[in-house]
Each structure stands twice: as structure tokens, then as C-alpha cells.
Amino acid sequence: MTTFVSIVAVGLVYAVQLGLIALSFSITYRAIGFANFAHVQFAAVGATVTVALAYVIPIWLSVIVAVFAAGLLAVGADLLIFRRIRQAPIGTKMIVSAGLLLLTQAAIQFLWGVNPRIYAGGTGGITIAGVSIGYDQIVIVGIGAVVFAAFHQIMKNTAAGRLIRATADSPELAESRGVNSGLVVTQVWFLAGALAALGGALLGIQIPVDPLFGQQILIPMFAATVLGGLGSPMGAIAGALVLSFGQAALLDINFGSFLGRVWHVPSQYQSVLQFLLLIAVLAVRPWGLFGTSRERA
Amino acid sequence: MGQVSRPQDAAPPAATDILRTDRLTKSFGGVSALDQVSISVRTGAITGIIGPNGSGKSTLFDVITGIVRRDAGHIWFDGREMDKPTLDKCARHGLVRTFQVPRVAASMTVLEHFMLAPPGAPGESLGQVVAPWRFRRIASDERARFAGATSMAQTLGLQDVANERASSLSGGQLKLLSVGVALMARPRLLLLDEPVAGVNASMIEVVMRLLRKACAEGVTVLVIEHNMSVMWELCEKVHVLHAGRVIAEGSAAEMQNNRLVIDAYLGRST
Amino acid sequence: MGTVRNVAGAGVSEVAQSTLIFVGIYGMLALSLNLQYGLTGLLNFGQVVFFAVGGYAVAVAYAHHLPDWAGIAGGLVAGAGLGIGMALPSRRLAEEFWALLSLGVAAFFIIIVTNVSWLANGSLGEYGITLWPTPAIAIVLAGALASLTVGTELVRKVQFGRVIRGIRDDALLVQSLGRSVLRFRTAVLGASGAIGALGGIVYAHWITYINPDAFGLSVTLLVFTMVLLGGSGNSYGVLVGVALMQLLSVGLQYLPFQAVTGGDLALLQQAIYAIALMLLLIFRRQGLLPERTVTYPRAGLGRWVRRA
Numbered sequence: 006m007t008t009f010v011s012i013v014a015v016g017l018v019y020a021v022q023l024g025l026i027a028l029s030f031s032i033t034y035r036a037i038g039f040a041n042f043a044h045v046q047f048a049a050v051g052a053t054v055t056v057a058l059a060y061v062i063p064i065w066l067s068v069i070v071a072v073f074a075a076g077l078l079a080v081g082a083d084l085l086i087f088r089r090i091r092q093a094p095i096g097t098k099m100i101v102s103a104g105l106l107l108l109t110q111a112a113i114q115f116l117w118g119v120n121p122r123i124y125a126g127g128t129g130g131i132t133i134a135g136v137s138i139g140y141d142q143i144v145i146v147g148i149g150a151v152v153f154a155a156f157h158q159i160m161k162n163t164a165a166g167r168l169i170r171a172t173a174d175s176p177e178l179a180e181s182r183g184v185n186s187g188l189v190v191t192q193v194w195f196l197a198g199a200l201a202a203l204g205g206a207l208l209g210i211q212i213p214v215d216p217l218f219g220q221q222i223l224i225p226m227f228a229a230t231v232l233g234g235l236g237s238p239m240g241a242i243a244g245a246l247v248l249s250f251g252q253a254a255l256l257d258i259n260f261g262s263f264l265g266r267v268w269h270v271p272s273q274y275q276s277v278l279q280f281l282l283l284i285a286v287l288a289v290r291p292w293g294l295f296g297t298s299r300e301r302a
Numbered sequence: 303m304g305q306v307s308r309p310q311d312a313a314p315p316a317a318t319d320i321l322r323t324d325r326l327t328k329s330f331g332g333v334s335a336l337d338q339v340s341i342s343v344r345t346g347a348i349t350g351i352i353g354p355n356g357s358g359k360s361t362l363f364d365v366i367t368g369i370v371r372r373d374a375g376h377i378w379f380d381g382r383e384m385d386k387p388t389l390d391k392c393a394r395h396g397l398v399r400t401f402q403v404p405r406v407a408a409s410m411t412v413l414e415h416f417m418l419a420p421p422g423a424p425g426e427s428l429g430q431v432v433a434p435w436r437f438r439r440i441a442s443d444e445r446a447r448f449a450g451a452t453s454m455a456q457t458l459g460l461q462d463v464a465n466e467r468a469s470s471l472s473g474g475q476l477k478l479l480s481v482g483v484a485l486m487a488r489p490r491l492l493l494l495d496e497p498v499a500g501v502n503a504s505m506i507e508v509v510m511r512l513l514r515k516a517c518a519e520g521v522t523v524l525v526i527e528h529n530m531s532v533m534w535e536l537c538e539k540v541h542v543l544h545a546g547r548v549i550a551e552g553s554a555a556e557m558q559n560n561r562l563v564i565d566a567y568l569g570r571s572t
Numbered sequence: 573m574g575t576v577r578n579v580a581g582a583g584v585s586e587v588a589q590s591t592l593i594f595v596g597i598y599g600m601l602a603l604s605l606n607l608q609y610g611l612t613g614l615l616n617f618g619q620v621v622f623f624a625v626g627g628y629a630v631a632v633a634y635a636h637h638l639p640d641w642a643g644i645a646g647g648l649v650a651g652a653g654l655g656i657g658m659a660l661p662s663r664r665l666a667e668e669f670w671a672l673l674s675l676g677v678a679a680f681f682i683i684i685v686t687n688v689s690w691l692a693n694g695s696l697g698e699y700g701i702t703l704w705p706t707p708a709i710a711i712v713l714a715g716a717l718a719s720l721t722v723g724t725e726l727v728r729k730v731q732f733g734r735v736i737r738g739i740r741d742d743a744l745l746v747q748s749l750g751r752s753v754l755r756f757r758t759a760v761l762g763a764s765g766a767i768g769a770l771g772g773i774v775y776a777h778w779i780t781y782i783n784p785d786a787f788g789l790s791v792t793l794l795v796f797t798m799v800l801l802g803g804s805g806n807s808y809g810v811l812v813g814v815a816l817m818q819l820l821s822v823g824l825q826y827l828p829f830q831a832v833t834g835g836d837l838a839l840l841q842q843a844i845y846a847i848a849l850m851l852l853l854i855f856r857r858q859g860l861l862p863e864r865t866v867t868y869p870r871a872g873l874g875r876w877v878r879r880a
Contacts, residue, residue, distance in 0.1 A: 040668050089854050095667055096615045100796055101853050107793055108846035111839050227672050273687050280680045291669050393750030407741035413868055418734040421750050425731040428759040465867040487749050
């Protein structure tokens with residue numbers, strides 16, 4: 006029982022953190038039509054700004070500031086860069102996004118320095134079945150549940166949501182119906198940047214944050230979104246859940262028990278597991294759980 | 303414009319068909335694109351496919367060449383059933399197609415396209431290319447390709463743009479280019495998707511002459527077109543597609559006066 | 573350390589020598605990427621992995637007291653093999669998925685060499701690799717660069733080059749002409765993998781230590797910048813791009829930027845490279861020496877081709 010609760014706790018928390026980043030990535034993928042490497046930097050901004058400001062203002066306020074700042078940065082990235090290369094081939098767009106990733110990483114390193122910092126505002130917690138669960142973990146899962154539910158509600162059932170989906174699928178068609186697709190795209194970018202930053206902030210209050218935060222999130226984010234299906238926001242959440250629980254379970258298993266010893270997969274191999282999941286999905290079903298298959302030339 | 307004798311109007315005797323499809327079916331997300339399409343293409347003849355826009359003509363080509371997987375039905379090419387056709391495998395067996403929107407390599411010139419097309423080059427293996435003792439063979443292969451390419455460019459009236467990149471060609475020139483490329487690929491069966499759309503009248507004559515010449519040399523042609531006068535002149539037999547179904551087939555003369563065909567084009571049928 | 577003599581016998585300063593050698597090493601990486609991306613349209617975001625494989629083959633051989641040739645041969649074979657392995661998924665995967673996969677492969681390799689310490693000391697790195705004499709390095713690099721550049725330009729103009737450029741521009745067209753796209757991609761990736769590995773092998777014998785930090789995504793991006801700056805698809809252009817970026821890199825060390833930024837030069841370099849890359853792609857995708865159209869008859873091919 007202890008194992009089960011522990012896995013659920015760890016799994017849910019990481020699923021929320023990664024899920025927010027993966028979800029926001031899926032949204033932009035649908036809107037701009039390519040995989041934007043620099044997306045992880047919105048999460049990085051979320052983490053770094055949160056942790057930096059947490060020294061001077063209450064944590065909840067620094068999260069809000071970070072989320073807002075990232076939203077604005079996302080809009081800026083679209084207006085300054087991505088709009089100019091809208092007609093370019095996919096390869097060009099991907100290279101540009103990789104360049105943006107490294108540029109922002111250099112900027113973060115310039116402001117932050119190289120040393121990792123960890124948020125030390127640890128709170129108390131409760132104990133379930135012998136597993137201690139921190140209040141921060143509960144808050145994270147709570148925020149995640151609320152945000153995902155709200156997102157689902159907005160996208161499916163409101164006019165604004167339908168508008169966003171229609172514009173994402175076909176900007177020309179939307180324009181012909183009188184929609185200011187430019188404005189809608191801007192709003193989508195803000196939303197995506199903000200959600201990614203929220204995920205990054207929630208992750209950043211738990212693990213050490215350094216300028217490589219963004220790059221470290223690349224593989225898990227791709228694994229989750231590819232597993233769920235690249236254009237599918239709900240798929241991204243599903244992918245994050247599967248990845249997170251799978252990882253938690255796998256890291257918990259005592260592989261040495263057959264030999265009467267104790268051997269767990271070392272935690273640095275976490276990224277190996279994520280990468281293996283990514284190649285497995287790409288090998289078997291590249292369009293993921295909820296995506297549509299694209300016949301490859 | 304010389305008068306070339308028309309192919310017989312009478313139905314040909316049962317001969318070997320180089321291509322035959324049996325009840326091909328394909329739907330995309332609930333919309334039926336092909337519905338039990340059965341056609342046969344006589345070896346060495348020019349057969350046509352006509353039909354209003356959206357009747358499934360290009361999809362038929364896609365399914366035959368494996369770009370799109372069929373839902374049901376059979377395809378026989380050259381007597382053998384094609385279970386899982388792929389575009390390159392088809393081409394290697396002599397089934398070459400063109401596309402409704404011409405596919406070209408934007409950065410390559412007209413001559414390069416014609417030099418690329420013919421199969422079986424010694425210089426297509428990297429190992430052979432970097433081996434100095436192979437250079438003479440590769441050089442003579444290049445010479446042969448160049449000769450063939452200039453000749454085709456001349457025939458198609460593209461000699462003035464022979465060294466121009468495909469990206470700077472007009473729509474009609476692109477059509478001519480893709481027809482030329484397909485012909486240079488030494489096909490046994492040529493699937494042409496609207497080969498003369500957007501091509502000027504004098505070049506249309508040239509293309510028709512080229513196709514009849516290829517036919518005389520043993521190439522079978524299956525052509526989709528909207529240009530009716532070309533079809534009636536060129537084709538021994540015509541299939542008419544409408545909403546994914548073959549609604550009529552027969553000689554050109556028969557189809558010209560067929561009620562169903564006329565209705566389909568005028569939008570009167572369901 | 574005073575002046576050192578180069579192959580030609582004239583005295584040059586150590587900085588110039590080091591710059592030239594790095595031009596040579598990066599030249600290998602850039603020609604390798606040009607073959608994949610510039611000529612065949614393969615978006616290899618994991619380009620650095622070939623570099624790493626070469627370097628680490630040497631490091632592992634050194635760490636386990638294997639003869640030097642084993643590291644060299646192993647590196648070349650591993651580079652080619654890895655390239656061939658990466659080609660296989662390209663059949664089923666759309667362009668962007670394959671790009672992600674290549675990124676993952678590079679990240680994966682670095683994770684492995686970092687965490688499996690018995691290979692080559694993990695994150696600490698392997699020190700003390702044999703230093704090759706400068707003339708030897710210069711000859712190897714110059715010879716390789718010259719033959720690869722000339723060779724690539726020749727290959728570009730014959731049938732193999734036409735097929736791979738066709739694959740770059742429209743893979744479906746090439747398929748409709750009966751060629752197996754997979755076979756050609758495999759050949760290109762295998763060759764490029766070996767070329768990149770050669771760069772890594774020389775690098776190991778020049779710097780004499782190998783650690784994981786040298787093989788990050790920023791190296792791949794730097795190589796992309798060099799290729800795009802010089803002219804994607806044009807081997808001579810690519811070399812120009814490499815030379816210019818190296819000059820920029822060295823030049824930055826002498827300009828008073830440090831007073832302005834107050835710190836890390838590497839950081840500034842990274843930022844400048846990234847900005848250069850983005851500007852290039854937005855405003856001049858073809859680079860300084862755009863890929864030249866292959867026209868006939870050509871003076872150079874006069875021996876081969878009858879004049880029209």
C-alpha cells in the first residue's frame with residue numbers, strides 16, 4: 006500500500022508539472038504547425054522567475070508574475086520571429102526555434118549564473134499509509150486539476166474555445182469568416198506561454214533550477230506529446246500521465262529482488278527511460294494515442 | 303495538323319490487360335472516394351478516365367500506386383496481383399505516374415530532371431561514385447543521359463529553358479516537364495493525371511504525338527483529362543467516373559453521346 | 573608559448589594555428605551536415621553525436637589501453653553505423669519526427685557516456701590522450717577537407733547527387749521514378765556519420781581530453797549556422813561559413829566585449845551565434861554562396877559531356 010500511495014503521489018505531481026508544459030506545447034503545435042523547441046524556455050522562465058522572486062515576495066505572487074511574464078515573452082516571440090517565417094519550410098522553422106532556445110538559454114545564464122538554486126520554502130505535510138505527502142504536492146495536484154478542467158471546459162464548450170480551435174486548424178478559413186486570426190494567434194501564444202510557465206514554476210519549486218532547466222525538459226515534453234498525439238491537447242495530458250506513472254513505477258521496482266538483492270534503476274537514468282519511450286512510440290505509432298496518422302512519403 | 307487515324311471504334315477483342323482493378327473501394331473519414339471501381343486497361347492502348355471534379359480519378363491513381371491504402375478490392379498489374387503496392391516498387395516494375403499538380407524538384411533544371419529520370423545508373427551507389435576506377439563508366443552514363451535529356455527537351459519545346467530551374471517555369475511548362483520525366487523513366491504503363499491542363503494548343507499536339515509514339519513502341523497509357531477533344535482523339539476506350547463510381551465505359555464515340563455521362567457533367571445526376 | 577612552425581615552414585602564432593585547426597575540424601562537421609541537410613534535406617538536430625562518437629571512440633580506446641588505431645577505426649565504423657541506424661526510421665517518420673528522434677539520439681548518447689563511468693570516466697572526462705604532432709593534424713585535415721569538398725561537388729553533379737537533391741526537393745517524385753529513398757538516405761547518413769566521426773577523432777588528438785560538456789546541442793546549432801551562413805548545398809560556401817564563424821569566434825576574444833558584458837565570453841558567443849542563425853534564416857536562407865544551379869554544357873564537364 007505504501008508503494009502504491011507513493012507512486013500515485015509522485016506520479017500525479019510530475020504529471021501535472023509535465024502535463025502543463027506538454028499541453029501548452031500541443032496548443033502551439035496545432036496553431037503554428039511545427040515543433041517549437043524554444044517552448045521549453047517558457048517553462049524555464051516560469052521556474053527561474055518564480056524562484057528568483059520568491060526571495061522577496063510571497064511564492065504565490067511570484068508564480069503569477071512569472072506566468073504573466075512568460076505569456077508576454079511568448080507573444081513577443083511570435084510577433085518578432087515566428088510570424089516572419091510563417092511561409093518557410095518546416096525545417097527552417099525548427100532550426101530557428103532551436104536558435105531561439107539557445108539564445109534564451111544564454112540570456113537566462115547571463116542573469117542567473119551557472120549555479121542551481123532550489124526553492125527552500127518547504128512546508129509541512131500529511132501522512133497517508135506511511136507516505137509523507139507535502140502540502141506543496143497537494144497544492145500542485147490541485148492546481149493541475151483545476152487548470153486542466155478549466156481548459157477542457159473552455160476549449161470544448163465556449164465560443165472562444167471553438168474559435169481558437171477553428172483558427173488553429175485553418176487560419177484562412179477563419180479569416181474568411183471575419184475572424185482576426187492574427188489576434189487569436191496572439192492570444193493562443195499568450196495562453197501557451199503562461200501554461201508552460203505555470204508547469205515550469207510548479208516543477209521549479211521542487212527540483213534544483215539552473216539555466217539548463219529548459220533543455221532538460223525537452224525529451225520528457227516530446228515523449229509526452231508524441232505519445233499523446235502531437236496536435237492533441239488532451240492527448241498531451243494523457244501522455245504526461247502515462248509517462249509520469251510509468252516512470253514512477255519503473256523507478257520503484259526492485260529489479261534485484263530475483264537475486265535477493267536491492268537494485269533500482271538509478272534516477273539519472275530517468276531521461277533514458279523517457280527517451281526509450283519516445284523511440285518506442287515513434288517506432289510503433291508515431292501519431293500517438295489521439296493523433297491522426299499521416300501517411301509518410 | 304495532320305490527320306492521324308483514329309483507333310477503332312469497335313470494342314477490342316479480349317486481350318491481355320496490363321492493368322485491371324476489381325471493385326476498388328476507398329473512403330476518407332466517412333466520405334466515399336472510390337466505390338467498387340473496376341477498370342481494365344488493354345496492353346499497348348491508350349485508355350482514358352474522365353469525370354467531373356471530385357469524382358475520384360486522382361484517388362484511383364493514388365490507390366493503384368499505393369500512395370493511399372485501399373479499403374477493399376484487387377489490383378492486377380501485368381498479370382500479378384499487387385497486394386501492397388508502393389510508389390517506388392510500382393515504378394521499378396514499369397508503372398510510372400504523374401500528378402495532377404506537377405511534382406518537380408524546384409532547384410533542379412529541366413535537363414537535370416530528364417537526366418534523373420531514366421532508371422539503372424551505375425552512379426547511383428555511393429560506393430561506385432567514390433571509386434576512381436568507375437569514373438569512365440559513370441562518365442559514359444552521364445553522356446547518354448545528357449543526350450536523351452536534350453532530345454526530350456527539344457521535343458517538348460523546352461530547349462530554351464533547358465538550363466532553368468524548375469522553380470522558374472510556368473504551369474504549362476511544368477506539365478510538359480512532368481510528362482517528359484515520366485516518359486524518360488522507361489515506363490511500361492504510364493498513368494498520366496491531366497497531362498495537358500494549362501498547356502498551350504501547339505504543345506498539346508506535341509504531347510499527343512509523343513503519347514501515340516510511345517504507344518506504338520509498346521507503352522500503355524492510362525490518362526485522366528478534362529480536355530474532351532484530346533480524350534476523344536487519343537483514347538481507344540474511356541471510363542467515366544462520377545462520385546467514386548464507374549458510371550459508363552466504352553469507346554470514345556459511345557461516351558460522347560452517353561446520357562449518363564452528359565448528365566454527370568452537367569450536374570444533373572445524384 | 574612562442575611561435576610554432578606549420579607545415580609550410582613559415583612561423584605563425586599559436587592562435588592562428590589553433591584557429592586553422594578548428595576550421596579544419598568544424599569543416600568536417602559542416603561538410604557532413606551539408607551532405608545531410610544541404611543536399612539531402614535531412615534535418616539532423618543530433619549532428620553533434622557523430623562528433624561525439626569519434627571523440628569518445630578515441631577516449632574509450634585510450635581509457636582501456638587499446639591501441640590508437642582501434643579508437644580511430646572504431647570511431648569511423650561507429651559513426652557510419654550510427655548514421656545508418658538513424659536512417660532506418662526515416663522511412664516511417666515525417667520530417668519533424670525524425671528531427672526530434674535525431675535530437676534524442678544525441679541527448680541519449682551523452683547521457684550514456686556521462687553516467688556509464690567505466691567507459692571514459694563519465695562527467696569527469698578522459699585526459700591525456702595522445703597529442704598528434706601539428707603537421708600531421710594539418711595534413712589529415714587539409715587532405716580530408718580538400719577531397720571531401722571537391723568530391724561532394726562532383727557527386728552533386730552526377731546521378732547520385734541528382735537523386736539526393738531530388739529527395740530533398742520532393743521525395744515523392746524520386747519515389748515515383750523507382751528509387752528507394754531509404755537506400756539513398758542510408759548512404760548519405762552513413763558517409764556523413766563517418767565524416768563527422770573523423771572530425772571528432774582529430775579533435776580528440778588535438779585537445780587531448782574528452783568530456784561530455786563539449787558535445788551539446790549548441791555545437792549542432794553552431795554547425796547549422798556555419799552551413800547556412802556559407803551557403804547550404806554549396807561545399808565551398810560551407811567552408812567559407814566555417815572560416816567566418818571561426819574568425820568571429822577568435823575576434824570576439826580580442827574585442828573589448830568583456831568590459832561590456834562583464835563576464836562569460838562563451839555565453840556571448842552562444843548568443844551571437846543564435847542571433848546570427850535566426851537572422852540568416854529570416855533574411856537570407858541561401859547564405860553567402862548559394863547552391864549553384866547545375867547547367868549544361870559546362871566547361872568543367874567538357875571532357876565528360878558532348879556539347880549540345
